[in-house]
Amino acid sequence: MMLANYIGAVALIVIGFYAMIVKHDVIKIVIGMGLTDYGLNLMIVSIGFNEGGTAPIYTFGELTSGMYFVDPVPQALTLTSIVIGACVTAMALALCVRLYKEYGTLDSRRIRRLHG
């Protein structure tokens, strides 16, 4: 089960990079960035996962000695990283809008005033 998670994560990251490398539409590049991010988040969550673990919520009543938690730290990390990813996507899309206004295109091959 965890293997599927990792494969999924890697697949997402690879697809993300693929989009960033091959797709010339800047929106698609942003989508690629997003995909990479999601793949990573998936991976981090998977790292903290323990088979059969419960949610790391400390309640006196249900806690027994045989129970163990999933690692809460990666979840915190993932949350942070999701927020950051969302910010980055928002920022990138905002820039895309401005780029379209300024260049009249979303083709990355034509947005190359800075070169050489």
Add this chain to the structure above:
Amino acid sequence: MLPFIKEAVTGLFSKPSTEAYPFKPVDAPAGYRGRIVFHADQCISCGMCERVCAGGAISTRSEETEEGTLITRRFFLGSCTFCGHCAAFCVKHAIELSPDYHMVARTEEELVVEGTYLKKKPAKKAEAAACGNAVEGESSVKPREDGLPVNDPAKCVYCTLCAKKCPAGALTVDRKEKTWVLDEDKCVACGTCAGICPKKAIIM
């Protein structure tokens, strides 16, 4: 590059080929045309030199005095091309280009060569009448005593070359009328007409 090294090293140890000029005077080579020397006493004021001078370096200034006309011929070396035409055209060899090349001056005056002579007024016009269209026979034309040219009408073909060449403009020749007239006042007796005449009709 190696031959050059050889050349340089041999150059270093051989005598320099430089002239020691300012310390040791150097003569100009034969035939060098340098500073103009004007022998004023030989000049007959024909003006040929002034005519042929390309650079316009020669000018004449004349001044009437009691004894005659005081003529000053001025050669401005600063305008001279040293072509030697003036000397070549001077029948009297009054102009000479010396091999003196040292023509350096701070002022204009130092570059001027001048000569002055007095052209005396003609003493007499005695045999003036003798000229003109002589009719005394074929070979009766004799040179005049005052050195002015005489035409031999028997030989003359009235080609007008002499009139064209006369520096003083003293000759008037008419082909139709077959006349040859000399203005004695103007004539300087330079001999150009005699020299130029194709039929050798002018005698001096």
Add this chain to the structure above:
Amino acid sequence: MTYEIFKHFPVLAIMCYFLGAFIVTLAGKRRVLRNVVAGAVMLISLSLLLSLVVPVMVNGEIITYWMGNWEPVEGYAIGIAIEVDALSLFFGLLVAIAVALAGFYSFRYITQDDANGPFFTLFLMLSGGVMGIVLSGDLFNIYVMLEVMTFAAVGLTAFRTWNPNAREAAFKYLVVGSIGSTCVLLGTALVYGQCHTLNLAQISAMLPGNMNPTMIFAFAMLFTGFGCKSFMFPFHPIAADAHGAAPSSVSVLISGVFTKTGVYGIIRVSYFLFRTMGLSSMQTMLVFIGCLSMFVCVTMALNQHDFKRLLAFHSISQIGYILTALGLCSAIGIAGGLYHAINHTLFKGLLFLTAGAVLYATGTTYLDKLGGLARKMPQTAALFLVGAFSISGIPPFNGFASKWMIYQATFEKAAETGSIGYALVTVVCVVTSVLTLASFIKVGQSVFFGQLRPEYENVKETPLSMRIPMWIMAALCFLTGLFPDLMIKYLLGPATAAVLNTARYIDAAMGAGYAEATAYFDSYLAEPVLTFAGTWDPVSWLVLFVIIMCAVTLVSLAGKSGRGAVTLTDDAKHATFFGGEEAQYSHVASGDLFWGFKHNLRGYLGFMSRAHSGVTNDYVVWGVCAMAVITAYCFIFM
């Protein structure tokens, strides 16, 4: 502990920036109030860090602060730590100084922009992010700060609404920068998976010696990620774009400070966390990347037509120096690299500020459109010369002192390893230095000297409030170059010792004896002794210079009676000699220069110019390739 009070200073220094960032927005359109708040924040932060110099640098304390008082329990550090050793403080000081000077410069500089309200918010966020990275003792915290910093930097890059290139640059920066962030996050996640802790000290106690393929991968990822943030070789084009488009005072931060976080990250990763720098393969890699960055970027810089873009390429070139020096893994190399880091911040900051002054005065930084400004802006020109001499390593300015140490380091490394390759590294360094000089002569000739363009007849000197930060930077450039001994004693020596003494860092965080118990640290290393293969004594040089200058002056005064007059008027006699023609505007500048060089290297230069195509996808390809190559290299040689 006598230093108890100092414990709170680092976190305060960070929080100051973030607090300030939001308080500034309250000031709204009231400019003075905003400036006062921002200025106070920057000064407080700076003074907090300066007060740490004595305990950390001189007395060798390592200050650890646990956020929320979450101290390690049973040898596991769960809380977020702020840990300040000499290395962190070194970079922290560098950040605080650069931020303060750039900030004070911005007060006036930014008035030309239409939306200057959010500027200081972003600016202080950026500063806080950078400060957070260098003072943090927590890997994930570093990532978060990295993102905050990147975010603010992207915002600031796109900030200039009237600069048509700003959005493009910001977008590329964001996309390619995201590769770096991805790498850092991936590495962090993998490290956490292995160690179940994010505390730097604890990781560096646990990881070394326990390398497995996952960790090698994690190392490669972290290395690439921080490399991306330092804009090392294949990531350099975005740096050039971003520096060129951002306002100059921000460029100072991006080039002088932002890149240093990457360097700091690389030091932490390879000297502390994984301790891989002992491997000759790692040294070779870092040195190779350094040399490549150095040479490629300096040749790119020679081809540029924009003042700031040229400076941007030089930033990466200088980062190449730093990486090379750090890659040597010898005390003198590290000291040289750190020295160059602080010098680079100073002189590149100065140069960016002069570029900003030119932009402020004339409205352009395009080299072909400038010229002769030294007559109108003499002080800016003088400051530019100081910066240019520093960066090209002209004694006695600071660039030379650090470059000299780097040469010593490379050459000694060559002798030590017997490998001639390191001697060739010295050669590359020297050649790069000369090419740097060349490109600054190009800038000098194009912007400050040569003929004054007629349209700049009414240009004025930059305002005093902008000149003061520049003069301070220039003075620092001069002083840091003049006293390398003091620098080594008080800043570089402790920092170098900190780099080489991982055990102390671990013990400070985790309790004494922790390092010895867990891993391969025998004991503390002695203070590193820096021995040089040569000597350089700038103070004596200066003294001799002054003495001889006095002598020459005296002689020339004595001979005044016979000397010709110095005349300067505006008549035909004093017009420029144009072979007799009337003086007219004719400026040999920018692209006209260095034909002989360009002609001989035209193949290479043309190729490089085409390769930097400006297409985002190409840069992503480079980044991904770099990631792949570094990973493969690590797997093969570790």
Add this chain to the structure above:
Amino acid sequence: MFKKLIDNSAAKSPWLFHINAGSCNGCDIELVALLTPRYDVERLGFKLAGTPRHADIVVVTGPVTAQSKDRVLRTIAQVPDPKVIVTLGSCPRSCNVFRGSYSVVGPLDKYVPIDVSIAGCTPKPEAIIDGLALATQILKEKRGAK
């Protein structure tokens, strides 16, 4: 302190700047001939300078043509004091055979005072040496007068 040294050196190291004001090149060639091993004026300290700013002696050849007039005058003006102006050959002195041409506006002394004229068309190198030697004397005089 160095006044005497400087005064003495003034005549020993005259640097020339050569202006062609529409010359036929004859004089130019002769001037350059001075630098050949045969005449070698360098032994007297003469040197051809690349720019009027370095020159002590300005050597002008050629009648001053309409095109060159402004250039010549400007270049002469740009020579630092003390300076000496030398005309080489007959042209700059009097326009020589070019006088009256629609394109000649000379001679030079209409515009600037000439210190030394070297006559000849072209002057013999020895004459040029003489002229330049005279120019150095003038240079020294001017230096002394200051």
Add this chain to the structure above:
Amino acid sequence: MEFLIKIVYILIFPGLLFSTVFGLWLAGIDRKVVARMQKRVGPPVLQPTYDFFKLLGKETIVPSSAARHTFLIAPYVGLVSLVVTALFIPIGGLQAFGGMADMVVILYLITIPSLAIIFGGSASASPFAGVGVSRSMVTIMAYELPLILVLLSVGRAAGGGLVTFSMEQVTLYQQLFGSFLLDWRLIPAALAMLLVIPCEVGAHPFDVGEAETEICEGPLVEYSGAPLAVFKLSHAIKMFIMTALFAALFLGGISTGMVWLDVVIALVICTAVTLVCMTLLHAITARLKVEQVFKFFWTVVSGLALVSLLLVWFVD
């Protein structure tokens, strides 16, 4: 007393006065011998001195479009830094201030005078100067690569198994083990150095930056009077410094036990090196084009130096 000796060092012997006099003398010798090689008489040996003093007496024209301060200050900075550099180079074992700067520092210090010329020319705002600046910089780029290779070879050879940059150690090593010129491994480096010297000094055939016939002396085009004199003096002193550097690097081992004799020998060597690498080269070559200079130095000369480095590194 110590202080007085230092002052004498600074102002008289290897310092200001001596380097001025000897530099001008070297320049004079150079001009004289070039002339003799070309079968000319040539100027008197004191000619550069006359030139210098004459220029001092000339009017200094500051062009109206120039950046005045840089224009006037640059020559003096160049001169003074050059004289300071002279103090750091051992002359026949006599080290005035040996322990203060090593070879790499000297490598950088000798670029300062070139920079002074470049920035001075740049400040004069002449397009000729612009071209000259460009060319001068290309020549600096050209010779720096072989020069550092030469220095590395010497440093390696003098370091024994290790390396050194110290001039003192180079001298010491040569005193113990003989001059480096006698070491076959370093002969290519010495040759390279001999070619670097004229390029650094800006002598024929590498004087593209100050080509007086093409670009009106390049950066010096607007200079006149005293600043020009100072530049000419710098040029002369540079000849002295570069040849002294060569003497120290490759012929440092000559020791007779008497310091003054060593110094005299070193000065003779300086003159000889000047004659070989500047005078002879001047006499037999024409000026190269700037891209030829660059190519020549980055291929042939660097190649020579690299061969030496490799030999020193791998052959015992």
